[in-house]
Amino acid sequence: MVKPARQVHQIGVVLCRHHSLASVGLVFDTFRMANQLPGTHRFALSRISQDGQPVPHPDGLLAVDGGLADLARMALVVIPSLWAHGDAAVADQPLLIDALRALPPRVLVATMCTGAYLLAASGRLNQRRATTHWMLADGFHARFPEVQLQPAENLTHDGNFICSGGSLAAVDACLYVVQLMAGRDTARELARMLVTDVQRGPQALYAPPQGWRQHGDAEVRKLETYIADHHADSFTLDELAAQIHVSVRTLQRRFLAATGLTPIQYQQAVRIERGKDLLESDHLPVQEIAAQVGYQDRVAFGRLFKKVTGMTPAAYRQRQRRV
Template structure:
């Protein structure tokens, strides 16, 4: 059997641990039972912690570890679950896990992190100059701490060599199904997904992300423009009008706005309009044309292209997925 080791630590997500344990352990089992076939367990799954200590997960759930990570001689896959507390504090309290992540990477294991568990991989150094993802809400912090990592927070799952990262807190099932497919083939992964009523592939977390305003800078004129754009996004807006509002030339405004926010004024405006459109699609039954006009666009086709480039879904697909 293939050996899967889940690395436990205090303030981890309990569901990211137990969910992966169940899904790996039941690959080749649940579907076969449903079909009247003999079960054949494919993965040996074990939960390891420093010193085999119980794991005090977030929300006061305690899980008993099965063995000490120090005693794991071999694993095919090492899973690092979601960090449930503040990443900086959890990393600081668990630095003794980093050599084990590096060791198993060096010895050829597949290393996989769920959601904010990618912070452990980056902290160990194995993500330097590699593709990765993490939860979209932690993207700015991750980029600040690990500038050498090629972060793509729109992706739900990334793979770079033997390193796998998944984005959302509950993306452990996407990650687990991907690894089941890698080791056992598409049919086993597909049957496992069907048995547990899961989608085999979702691809992107862009549709779940919210606008990150990037207001932590100190440029007061740019802050004024950001707030004005957030309140007047439905209007027709020109660069000259924006520059006039803060007594700058258009060229100076472009330079300062991009320096402060890492976006041009119109890229920022587009982000606001997409966010406003998402809220309309989630809460109202107006036509797509009316929604497009309400956020400052006249042409539905051009806004649909913008919306899909940002969220990965068309407006109609987004509405179907998220309507309340």
Template sequence: MQTVSIIGFDGALASAITGVIDLFRLAGVTWARIHGEQPEPHFTTRLLTRNGDPCRCINGITLLSDGSWEELDADNADLVIVPTIGAPIDQVLASNADLVAWLGQFNCPNSSSSGQVRVASNCTGAFLLAEAGLLSGKEATTHWGFSNAFHQRYPGVNLHPEKLVTVDGDIACAGGGMAWWDLGINLIERHAGPKVARELAKAFVIDAGRNSQAPYSALQSKRYHSDPVILKLQDWLEEHYSQAVNLDSLATLSGLTSRSLMRRFKLATGDTPTGYLQAIRVEAARVHLESSRFPVEDVTRLVGYEDVSSFSRLFRKHTGLSPGAYRLRFGR
């Protein structure tokens, strides 16, 4: 039986701790009970904190720990999971320097010899892994709403905020909010097999087919730069996105050559002017689909496109859903 160690710290999200514990403890158990069979548990769990102190979660709940993470050696750990940071991220990072240093031992080559996922994070817990250097050069994800802050702080991480779960070597990350259940099912499949994971997902009524958090995200305006020309152009695009726009007209508006505009816009935002405009239009279309009854054809024209099929392909590229499927999921 494998041991899953969940790392507790003050300001963590309680559900990302207790929910994960429930999943692993009941893998091989709930399904068997439903069918009147003998349970076969596959995991035991431990909540580990600094010095074994209670974990005071962001919702006011205090969870008793099973011991200290300092007693756990990386070479002997089956699986370590870092939950969501619910409190201000900078505050949690600053007050957990010892935890960050402890997590750093999993960056040792000797600790990754099993070929199996051994360290994982949910949502903003990825900040703790990145702070410890575990994600440098690796693919990772985090909550879409904090992706800009993450990218700024850890530019050496190959961040994919559109993904719900990433696995790179022996490290896994999950996206925002309740993605801990997707992470849990993924890890249970890897450690206990697809049959156990599939049965647990059915028992918990979990949709195990989710792979993207793009439908839930909102436009990240990419304003963490200080180029006044590009900031002014972003303001203009966000006000006039429904108009016919091309690179030459944007260059004229900015007072730059087309080549200089492309270079400066990419440097400032990480995107092209066209790509940024598309993202604004998709975001505007989301609002219409969520709050109005306009047909998709009308929404297409309202955000600056004429061809419905082309717009639908663009919308699916950004959100992972067709406009109609998006309205069914998020519309009034």
């Protein structure tokens, strides 16, 4: 019997001095582990730098296999996480950004966390859905307003561009690529070897609500504390405004500017966070948990919970028990 021909997928992993070695390592380990699975699909990885020379990284000199000319022959280009150095990497890698802009349409590009900065700087993400680490979403959106940023998502795929959230979401992106190239069964087997799921759910499961941001408005911080302490209660905007002696209109403007949320949205976010805590630690019925956080209507609580987290309260509880 003739053995099936082996399919080799060429993968170029971009390296620069700003990359997280943990993210780079996750990429290489995931695809190397995939190569241990039975089947015909194999992944050939190449390290690529802007000038084709070893990369002087803060953690040591990184060997490379080639330069930017090699990117066009790849089936997939991977850009690992840049920690919080996305802006610095963009300034440092103009030739790489040009090469990303010129990639043939057939080449997949996968970014890990802040690796999306380099792809966004090329303009290839304009008018496309993308994600990055939730904590850096505001800065990313300010720099690349034409990108349709989805910070609650752990993974996005728009056209030939795949983006993933926080650094450890590199595994999710690699599993997704394996599924695209080698099929779902192979991705499932690889996930089992990695002791993870093929898809771990939205980044919103791990990110605090949007309003959990630092700001300098002391009076809004006072209201945040009040809302957190009385999240299950009902109160009006007039009552909140009176606490800091401003009009309702001023309250709404200042609260939104400081937190990114309206006061009512902030209260909803606090309720959902408290609901998560109860679902993780208690065995109370969902109806009772909904009542404890301020919702007499279990359906309304469930609808809002799913909108924020991407899953129902029951599914969230089941998932946390598996973790």
